[in-house]
């Protein structure tokens with residue numbers, strides 16, 4: 278496959294990654310399911326133009342996926358399972374599932390590339406070991422702790438408030454940009470206590486302290502000879518003096534001025550406490566997508582391990598936070614998500630010139646949950662809105678034309694018969710409308726006669742629309 282960037286692929290990342298050439302990606306960030314044992318259901322998501330859509334995905338029932346995993350990978354984990362005390366509820370299936378996908382991530386990374394794996398306590402310790410196996414213990418760089426929320430009381434344990442992000446590089450030579458955080462106001466107030474025409478500054482030693490091992494220089498400057506030497510060569514001290522960067526104490530001892538505006542801040546450390554979760558009230562970027570991460574978090578990661586125009590890949594990209602941050606920072610991006618809803622949300626978030634590839638073949642459509650399929654038909658293909666109820670609103674799955682025309686979408690490969698036309702006519706009547714659209718794979722012959730009869734006798738117009746015509750006809 279030719280490598281396209283600034284695209285979203287709809288599909289299982291295992292399959293999509295296999296098509297990406299070896300050593301073509303600079304940075305991978307992934308935020309896969311966490312083995313949280315949760316079903317994320319019925320979330321209202323913004324970003325669908327002037328309306329919202331409902332979606333769900335599961336991070337439970339990993340056991341059901343056992344059959345889908347490469348037996349060679351699974352057998353290693355099954356050996357561990359045999360001597361396991363229990364209570365894992367499919368954790369090794371989850372680890373093997375991710376391993377299949379992380380192997381592909383390792384393959385597509387450039388030799389100087391890096392990967393950030395986002396997880397939490399549910400599986401982080403198992404994932405660290407697996408990452409060591411795949412990327413090498415020595416290529417582990419950091420374990421970041423992101424304080425996701427403030428603590429809350431529990432009767433059985435201390436609050437789980439942080440996520441973990443493992444940072445590995447593919448080799449010993451890698452792109453790395455040190456980052457800095459702002460000094461806090463209190464520190465500035467207490468430390469940067471001097472001011473001149475150039476700005477606010479603090480005083481810093483140029484004289485070596487007692488006990489310093491190495492690095493000291495001995496000379497006399499402007500009549501001052503420090504007992505334990507200087508911290509710099511004489512040329513450097515002279516340069517500072519010429520630039521009016523020295524302050525002289527009454528004792529004749531000089532100090533260096535360090536200006537606040539010239540300082541980068543504190544070097545970033547591995548505990549991140551100042552990035553608010555998107556679910557915090559009032560966050561503009563909150564799209565309502567379950568598990569959405571803040572753009573600031575992704576911006577930090579992207580800056581550490583990539584440069585402008587580099588390619589950033591997120592194989593579990595949800596509502597597209599990584600892609601949005603990459604775009605903002607002038608990187609190219611590739612996003613992958615198995616959920617068609619996620620891909621459509623991303624398309625809206627990232628702008629119309631971002632292409633969504635895949636997710637609409639007959640095979641993919643046939644595997645969709647009925648409510649997801651109905652959403653694609655009504656929202657994506659017909660520009661309408663879906664009913665808030667997952668099971669349909671008494672026979673109505675959504676509406677088009679400013680909610681004036683009800684739509685019903687039948688499940689895949691179902692041939693509609695006459696009684697279903699009658700039921701839909703009732704639903705249209707109940708909704709006090711005069712027209713409805715029924716979308717299905719096929720219609721029996723007597724449907725058309727029934728539609729004509731209903732129009733004549735009940736003055737209700739029903740349009741019969743075939744899935745093939747909607748999706749596969751030019």
Ligand SMILES: C[S@@+](CC[C@H](N)C(=O)[O-])C[C@H]1O[C@@H](n2cnc3c(N)ncnc32)[C@H](O)[C@@H]1O
Pocket residue numbers: 288289290291308309310334566567568569570571592593594595596597598599613614615616619
């Ligand atoms: C934790 S969410 C990612 C959230 C994302 N970081 C964001 O900020 O929006 C995990 C995503 O992985 C997707 N997913 C689950 N299994 C997948 C697979 N095998 N391939 C691709 N995407 C998958 C889900 O649809 C979900 O959107």
